[in-house]
Amino acid sequence: MNISGYSIGYYALCHRKAWLKQQGIDMEQESEVVALGRLLHEQAYERTPKDLMLEAVYAGISLVGKLDGANLKDGVLYEVKKSKAAEESHIWQTKFYLWLLKLVGCPNYTGLIQYPLLKKTQPVVLHPEDEVRLGEMVHAIAALFRSPTPPDRNPNRKLCAKCSFEECCYG
Numbered sequence: 001m002n003i004s005g006y007s008i009g010y011y012a013l014c015h016r017k018a019w020l021k022q023q024g025i026d027m028e029q030e031s032e033v034v035a036l037g038r039l040l041h042e043q044a045y046e047r048t049p050k051d052l053m054l055e056a057v058y059a060g061i062s063l064v065g066k067l068d069g070a071n072l073k074d075g076v077l078y079e080v081k082k083s084k085a086a087e088e089s090h091i092w093q094t095k096f097y098l099w100l101l102k103l104v105g106c107p108n109y110t111g112l113i114q115y116p117l118l119k120k121t122q123p124v125v126l127h128p129e130d131e132v133r134l135g136e137m138v139h140a141i142a143a144l145f146r147s148p149t150p151p152d153r154n155p156n157r158k159l160c161a162k163c164s165f166e167e168c169c170y171g
């Protein structure tokens with residue numbers, strides 16, 4: 001079992017979404033919103049290394065990350081997102097990548113989430129309390145992924161209206 005940046009980001013948003021994704025259910029293939037996000041990702045940071053893979057092990061659990069981009073000289077990693085609707089998820093995903101970098105011996109990176117359509121950026125820093133929280137999340141996600149049944153739907157119906165899994169949960 002691997003826990004990825006997407007696992008962390010989805011878990012921060014909705015535990016059920018993280019579980020569905022882990023089962024291989026991928027409604028996002030069909031989502032226009034996700035297709036737009038992919039296009040933005042491809043166009044961003046043409047001159048920086050992209051899709052850098054990271055792997056680490058924490059408490060016997062395999063962690064993997066795919067960074068959208070990084071400026072290795074300046075110690076900045078990038079994430080590209082379409083909208084701020086799931087900003088908390090984006091921040092935790094980016095903190096997870098900063099943590100992965102620290103676990104593999106690169107502790108001095110900072111993160112920058114870019115929203116090209118909004119012309120905005122969001123700096124992200126990994127604090128000691130974030131590392132504690134990420135460790136807790138990794139253990140909770142590992143337990144969640146071992147569960148044969150999904151958790152309940154997220155009570156925040158507004159969130160579901162924007163989720164690519166809505167049909168799966170409510171259809």
Ligand code: SF4
Nearest residue numbers: 014017154160163169
């Ligand atoms: S539709 Fe709602 S309950 Fe279902 S995965 Fe998305 S956010 Fe979670």
